[in-house]
Every structure is written in structure tokens, then in C-alpha cells.
Amino acid sequence: MAFSDVSTPDVGALFERVPKATLRAHVVERLRGAILAGDIPPGAPLVETSLSERFEVSRGPLREALRQLIEEGLVVTVPYTGTRVAELSVEDVHEIYSLRTVLETFAFEQVWPRRDDRFRAELRRRNEALIASIDAGDDRASILNELEFHGLVYEVSGHRLLQRAWNGLRGRLQLYWAAHHRAHGRRGPKRDSHDSYIKAAFGADLEAMRREIADHMRRGVETTERFLRTMPTSSGKPKRGDNS
Amino acid sequence: MAFSDVSTPDVGALFERVPKATLRAHVVERLRGAILAGDIPPGAPLVETSLSERFEVSRGPLREALRQLIEEGLVVTVPYTGTRVAELSVEDVHEIYSLRTVLETFAFEQVWPRRDDRFRAELRRRNEALIASIDAGDDRASILNELEFHGLVYEVSGHRLLQRAWNGLRGRLQLYWAAHHRAHGRRGPKRDSHDSYIKAAFGADLEAMRREIADHMRRGVETTERFLRTMPTSSGKPKRGDNS
């Protein structure tokens, strides 16, 4: 999955410590998947006891899983009262995309001087995978592929805190994209947008790349914002105890 | 504490919901304080059972507190084996300061067009508080004041995700500064550095402010890196079960 594994099979990796998966990690994956798939829509209550029997775990690991999803921005909680899936808002969209612009630009600045051919090749490969999934009409794969595409530059940067910051945005972004694709079916033709992105990434002009990133994000925030405005408020607040 | 409270006493705030403090939150504060004060030095093991009796809590809340400190970068853990205070490294210093440069520049760009006089006044106030604590030789207060000083622009930006990113850096920064000040006593004369920072912040030239931030961070990373190199490796890894 990591960039270095893509092009250079590392024999040493075969002997890597494979830590036994904890229940918490498992619950995080499943719960995150359920939220991003829309099985549990934004605003829906997340009751610890219900979830613990749904996932067949006790409340201990479940609580820790919820805390992690709170960190990722997928879940919000208020002490002694309740926990629910995060709601969507236009303010968040602006924050996500503006910060993303800054981070992705910085990531490219880190990678740029290296003239890394493997990076570029892998970027093209991921772009083709993305195009393929779009053409196939597979929305779920398209979202994942788009995240993989944009994630590459963070991986290659080797900047762990930067990767961490990207991870903090990734889940939030996915939440919006997933809601969008559920509401509107396949997402518009992104092909052109990615073509120019790729072209700039392969060029020699860093300033042009900066502009390209800014434009790319501008288009993203417009699309997402327009979508959000069509569903005025995601729902009348569900009261305590409903489990739609 | 929030910026808006500084200049405009808000009567409504008196009636604000004051959430009952949970044990977890309390433990987080105390444990973080102990780490940042150096009571528990980098690399020292954090055994859940010991800590739970030290803080007179059960392991449940304590574990959740540890998870939060992991998020903040103050603690590292490996499943089924152990948890310890994060070690210091020069790579981390570079990452912290480079990301900080990007974020703080972005924060200033957000605030800049507003020509916010209250922001500038508060910035000056916090700078004077910082100078005062430096002159008084109070290292602990100086660190806190420096964080408050730089934190202002994030608060004023109103950008929650940006504030969140800053919070992710804040603890890590504090860890290094605290170690530095324990090793070397009072930190060098930062007065000049802050004078030019303030001057640029009050000027009209955003580009000059960008340069000032970059320079400021460059000085910071140099100082911290030089300090780290004097303590080659913070210690031979303490073995399992030692509790220094």
C-alpha cells in the first residue's frame, strides 16, 4: 500500500512484525465503513450498547473506537448525552478544501525538487485506475481511487506529520463525497480536471502546479457546496432514541 | 481564553453549559502536565496499572486518556507490550517546524484582509506578557506565553480545522521546548526575534510577514536542533519494567 512497496518489492517487509489485530481496530474499520457507505447516515445516533451488540464486542473497545472516529471527524459526541454521526455543513467544506489546498501544495513543494520518476509513474498509474473506475460507473471505487491518487504525494513526501494532517482530512472528505454520490449517483466528469492536474504535475513549472492545485480545489469546493445546498438541512434533528 | 472573550466580556457566557468534567479529561490534564513538566521524561514507560493507582482512577478512563495523548504525539504505544513517553528526534523537529511554517502562514493570510485591530492589540498584549515572563526568568510561563502568542492567529482565523492542526503541533512543540529548558535553563534572548515578528504583523506587507514567519521558524528549528544534538540519544532504551 505504501509507495515504496509499489515499485520496489522489499523482501525485508515479509519478515515484518505483524501485530495481532485488536478488537478496537476491527470495530473502527467496520464502523467507519458503515458510516462512509451510508448505512448509518449523518446525524444518526450511535448508541454504545446497540453498537456493541451489533459488532459483538463489549463497550470498552467500542468506546475507544468511537473516540478514534471522533478524531477523524466522522462522529461527534456530547458527554453523558449521546453520540452521533457528524452532520454535513458548508462551513466544513470550505475549511476542508482550503486546508487541503495548503497541505497539498506544501506536499508538492517537498516532492518537486526530487524529480522523482517513480512518483510520476505511480501518479499516472493511479490516475488511470481512477479513470477506469469512473468509466466503469463504480462510484465506490472512484472515491477510493481519487483518495489514493491525491494521497500519493503525501506518501512520497515522507513527511509523517503532513501525512497525519492529510489523514485528518481524508475521512471528512470521504464523508462528503459518499453522501454526494448516494444522492446524485455518479459524480460528474472529473476526467478533464485530472488531465490538467497530471499535466501540471509532469511539467517543470512549480508555480503552475500551485495554480493547478488551487483551481482543482476551487472546483471541488464548488461542486460539493452546490450539492450540499440541494439538501438544505440533512434532516430534522432525530430525537433521542430513534434508530433510523 | 478564546479571543472573543478577551475584549468583549460576554454576559451570556455566564449561563453557558458547563459540562461536568469526566475523569478521563482530568487524567489527560494531569498526565500531560507531568510529561511536559519532565516528571516523566521522554522514553519512560507508562504502565497503565501504575498510572491508574497514581491518579486514583481505574484503567478504563486512564486508557482513554493515553489514547488522547497518543493523538497529541506525547506518547507512543505498541500493542500488548507497552506504552511510553515519546522520544525526541531531529526528524520530528524538522517536520514540526516546516508544517508550522505552512500553517501559520496560512493563518495569517486568513486574518490579513480583515485588518483586525483587536487582533493586533491582543497580539501586542500577549507579546508583552511573553517579554515580561522572559525578563522574570520564568521559563515555564515563557513557554506557555510563547504558545499563547503564536496561538492567537489561529484562534482569530476562525478556521476550526486549522486550529485543530495547530493543536496537533502544539503539544509536540511543548515537549521539545520543555526538554530544552530543563537542560539549559532559560532559553536564549528571543526578544529581538519577536520584535521583528510583531513589526511585520503590524505592517501592511503580507509578503514581508510570510518571510518573517519563515525566518522565525528557521531560527526555531536551528535552536532546537542544536540543543538536541548536545544530548545525542536521550537515553539507552530503558528496559521493560524500569520506572525511573
Add this chain to the structure above:
DNA sequence: CTGTGCCAGATTGTCAACAATCGACCATCA
């Protein structure tokens, strides 16, 4: 002397019961 397998202690992971708190509902009264 070197490597290998096993054992014991230490540490984290998990569970199920209990306590504290909150929010909605309803009866009551001005």
C-alpha cells in the same frame, strides 16, 4: 560457545456489572 525452544512474569486487551448524568415527559399550580 552458540543457538533454540520453552516458561514465567509483566503488560495490555476485553468483559460485564454498576454508578452518574441527562433530557423528555407529565403532573401540578399560579
Add this chain to the structure above:
DNA sequence: TGATGGTCGATTGTTGACAATCTGGCACAG
């Protein structure tokens, strides 16, 4: 009718005991 106070169910917070896993050292064979 509108406000007010109490009560009850629902939900999260906390606890102590138990299970799973890892690490380091030691005996033993080569």
C-alpha cells in the same frame, strides 16, 4: 394557559476481574 418542578427511562461514565499477548531469560542440546 403557561411556567415549574419532579420523576423516570435512556445513555454515557467508571470499575474491578479475567483473558490474551508479548518480552526476556534460562535450561538444554549441538
